[in-house]
Amino acid sequence: MNGWTGRILRINLTNGNIGTEPLDPALARDYLGARGLGTKVLSDEVDPTVDALAPANKLIFAPGPFTGTYAPSGGRYNVVTKGPLTGAIAAANSGGTWGPALKYAGYDMLIIEGRAAKPVYLWIKDEKVEIRDAGHIWGKIVPETSDAIRAETDQDAHVACIGPAGENQVLFACIMNDLHRAAGRSGVGAVMGSKNLKAVAVVGTGAVACADKERFERAVLKVRQMIHEHPVGGTGLRLYGTNVLTNVLNQTGGLPTRNFQDGHFPTADKVGGESVAAKVLQRPKGCFACVISCGRVTKVTQPKYKGEGEGPEYETAWGFGPDCAVDDLDAVTKANFLCNEYGMDTITMAATVACAMELYEIGAITRKDTGGIALDWGNAEAMVEMTRLTGVGEGFGKKLGAGSYRLAASYGHPELSMSVKKQEIPAYDPRAIQGIGLNYATSNCGAAHVRGYTISPEVLGVPQKVDKDTIDGKPELVITFQNLTAALDASGACLFTTFGIGAPELAELLSALTGFQYTTDDFMRCGDRIWNLERMWNLRAGLSSKDDALPPRLVKSPIKTGASKGAVSRLPEMLPVYYERRGWDANGVPTQAHLRELGLA
Amino acid sequence: MTYFATLRDIAGKKEEQWDEPAATVGELLRGLIARYGPKFGRWLLDKGDLKLAIVLVNGRDVRDLQRLDTPLAPNDTVTIFPPVAGG
Numbered sequence A: 001m002n003g004w005t006g007r008i009l010r011i012n013l014t015n016g017n018i019g020t021e022p023l024d025p026a027l028a029r030d031y032l033g034a035r036g037l038g039t040k041v042l043s044d045e046v047d048p049t050v051d052a053l054a055p056a057n058k059l060i061f062a063p064g065p066f067t068g069t070y071a072p073s074g075g076r077y078n079v080v081t082k083g084p085l086t087g088a089i090a091a092a093n094s095g096g097t098w099g100p101a102l103k104y105a106g107y108d109m110l111i112i113e114g115r116a117a118k119p120v121y122l123w124i125k126d127e128k129v130e131i132r133d134a135g136h137i138w139g140k141i142v143p144e145t146s147d148a149i150r151a152e153t154d155q156d157a158h159v160a161c162i163g164p165a166g167e168n169q170v171l172f173a174c175i176m177n178d179l180h181r182a183a184g185r186s187g188v189g190a191v192m193g194s195k196n197l198k199a200v201a202v203v204g205t206g207a208v209a210c211a212d213k214e215r216f217e218r219a220v221l222k223v224r225q226m227i228h229e230h231p232v233g234g235t236g237l238r239l240y241g242t243n244v245l246t247n248v249l250n251q252t253g254g255l256p257t258r259n260f261q262d263g264h265f266p267t268a269d270k271v272g273g274e275s276v277a278a279k280v281l282q283r284p285k286g287c288f289a290c291v292i293s294c295g296r297v298t299k300v301t302q303p304k305y306k307g308e309g310e311g312p313e314y315e316t317a318w319g320f321g322p323d324c325a326v327d328d329l330d331a332v333t334k335a336n337f338l339c340n341e342y343g344m345d346t347i348t349m350a351a352t353v354a355c356a357m358e359l360y361e362i363g364a365i366t367r368k369d370t371g372g373i374a375l376d377w378g379n380a381e382a383m384v385e386m387t388r389l390t391g392v393g394e395g396f397g398k399k400l401g402a403g404s405y406r407l408a409a410s411y412g413h414p415e416l417s418m419s420v421k422k423q424e425i426p427a428y429d430p431r432a433i434q435g436i437g438l439n440y441a442t443s444n445c446g447a448a449h450v451r452g453y454t455i456s457p458e459v460l461g462v463p464q465k466v467d468k469d470t471i472d473g474k475p476e477l478v479i480t481f482q483n484l485t486a487a488l489d490a491s492g493a494c495l496f497t498t499f500g501i502g503a504p505e506l507a508e509l510l511s512a513l514t515g516f517q518y519t520t521d522d523f524m525r526c527g528d529r530i531w532n533l534e535r536m537w538n539l540r541a542g543l544s545s546k547d548d549a550l551p552p553r554l555v556k557s558p559i560k561t562g563a564s565k566g567a568v569s570r571l572p573e574m575l576p577v578y579y580e581r582r583g584w585d586a587n588g589v590p591t592q593a594h595l596r597e598l599g600l601a
Numbered sequence B: 001m002t003y004f005a006t007l008r009d010i011a012g013k014k015e016e017q018w019d020e021p022a023a024t025v026g027e028l029l030r031g032l033i034a035r036y037g038p039k040f041g042r043w044l045l046d047k048g049d050l051k052l053a054i055v056l057v058n059g060r061d062v063r064d065l066q067r068l069d070t071p072l073a074p075n076d077t078v079t080i081f082p083p084v085a086g087g
Helices: A025-031 A034-045 A098-105 A142-152 A188-194 A213-229 A231-240 A242-252 A273-279 A314-320 A329-342 A346-361 A380-392 A403-410 A434-442 A455-460 A474-491 A503-514 A520-541 A552-556 A571-582 A592-597 B005-011 B025-036
Strands: A007-012 A018-022 A059-063 A077-082 A089-094 A109-113 A120-125 A128-133 A158-161 A175-177 A181-183 A197-203 A281-285 A295-300 A307-310 B054-057 B078-081
Touching: A007 A128, A025 A034, A025 A520, A034 A059, A034 A077, A034 A089, A034 A109, A034 A474, A034 A520, A059 A098, A059 A188, A077 A098, A077 A181, A077 A188, A089 A175, A089 A520, A098 A120, A098 A158, A098 A197, A142 A158, A142 A197, A142 A329, A175 A188, A213 A503, A231 A242, A231 A273, A231 B005, A242 A273, A242 A314, A242 A455, A242 B054, A242 B078, A273 A281, A273 A314, A273 A329, A273 B005, A295 A329, A307 A329, A314 A329, A314 A346, A329 A346, A329 A380, A346 A380, A346 A403, A434 A455, A434 A474, A434 A571, A474 A503, A474 A520, A474 A571, A503 A520, A520 A592, A552 A571, B005 B078, B025 B054, B025 B078
Parallel strands: A007 A109, A120 A197
Antiparallel strands: A007 A018, A059 A077, A059 A109, A077 A089, A089 A181, A120 A128, A158 A175, A158 A197, A175 A181, A281 A295, A295 A307, B054 B078
16 A cells, blocks of 8 residues: 555554554545544444443554655654543544654554553564563653663664553543653543553654655645745744744733633743743754644753753643743743653643642632642642642642542532533633634544634634634634544644645645545545544443533633633534534434435444 | 734834824834834735734734724734744
8 A cells, every 4th residue: 555554553462462454445545544544443443431441442553644754744643542531532643753653664553452461561663563561661750761661672762651640540641752742632641551551662664655756746845835935834833832822812812811710811921932932942843754843842940940851832831821820931841841751631730730729719629638738829839749749649649630620520619620521621712712612612532722723713814814703604614624634633744734735735645645536625524524433432432412512611701801801602602503514413413414425324 | 012923033122112103003014114124024014915923903813803904093002923823
């Protein structure tokens, strides 16, 4: 096959069986790879009602057809599984170099089944696949784990691993690869921990075949130029990283502050991208074949928060910053480093601390609960300590490790969890930006901005400006962005390429690479198919339209200050239109006619 | 006036009081470009029209108002970002 390697690696950790099987070309054509093929396999093989942390759940690592090619920023892979945080389907997306390594080793997908009797790691070098003892590295943080595994396998090995948070089954543990990149959301690292799997180390010496090299090269050169020439993709992201958005959102009144009690934080600039560039940035960094380089290599020298690593990205800076009313950039950066080292999703970690701070504010929790720590708004030291305690699984960190919904519910205030499907809402206030709220509510993996990033038109004006405050046309806009993103995720491309190119260019790249001919419509239909398959899986798991909801605060309590003062989310007006435009019934169930159209019935 | 990202570097300041007459956003931007030069202007205007820069008047994006014809009042707050993105 071209674009795909044509092989799936399947490992059962319960009985130690290791096997390969061919990839069905028709499935590859229709589901592409990564999030798409992963969803298809999960849907076919795993009972949606399974306990996410039971051996019967499967953990699927999947790059896409672009992964490992020189298509711009084509280095991504997804981890697909049932998410323990949400009970919904999870597809956590990561960059770096690990995904390409798996392709070069000869695999489109790695399916992990069962549970090892004791801690193990996988060592994959092309055809050679070993299940190795990990007893000596269990308990180690991500950098130590990666170093130890490279020392006993190959110094060039690409390592994806969990930290102590994944071992302790923190419900928002992530899988880290290349030290600093994360398959971040929904707790995929806890699933890995539940399988006693510490790491997957890969070296691949093969290549990705291409159907029409000249056509692919032409298409790559064209899209590289388009991204380079685009003011956002070519310049903006490299200079300031994603965190330039802190000030943009603050100035437009959509920066969630104090656990979404407000949409404006007066000193947000102190933790924004401009401050990162001035104070902690060492250099920008790109992933495999990246033409953008949004990554931030950073260093903190202040003794209290000393450290080196990567980040903060926008979501992280917002979460540990304004959402906790903290404006100390060194503390925010340190909390980011801790999350990377212990292997935790920064969005859920930060939002859970913010939720705890509000519980402390109203007296629902006291110093007795927190081990004597005052969780006052803006207490940077407490914020960092809560993050550390969660990582090591001690004290109040054990409670925080369940995420904000379970934390708030355990103290009688589930309404104070700013989450959808128990997954924390990211850094754009849905009261100030109507489309993104509809995307959060309907996202199949729980609240996530990167499932339908309508911030691009609603705030940034890319590709065209749309009024953020109106609900007219938003259901259609959200559906288009969700379908495009599902197909893009499945292809192995990076979402940020869309700050320069769109579905027509991705379809052309894919056609040249794979030899299957995709029109723009075909590409978008792949996304629609993946979205509906995820939805059907969630419905079978027991979720329903009741779960397509925002926390009551966001539809009832207006933003208090800033440019979006007075705004609330108008989700209840948008949702029925969204269902109808999706080809779903009034209960949010895909109609048989629509499923047939997509080849799903 | 408040400046962010590269515009902050080019202007050499985070904010300032703008005292020159400017009845519309278009007049204001042309005044800014005259003061801070083409390096500043390249992010704002393309053939006389708005590029992907984010220009806010009291927090409202002028692309949702009357673009360059958006009127200005003496005490308005104007915030300018060059083309940026994130996620």
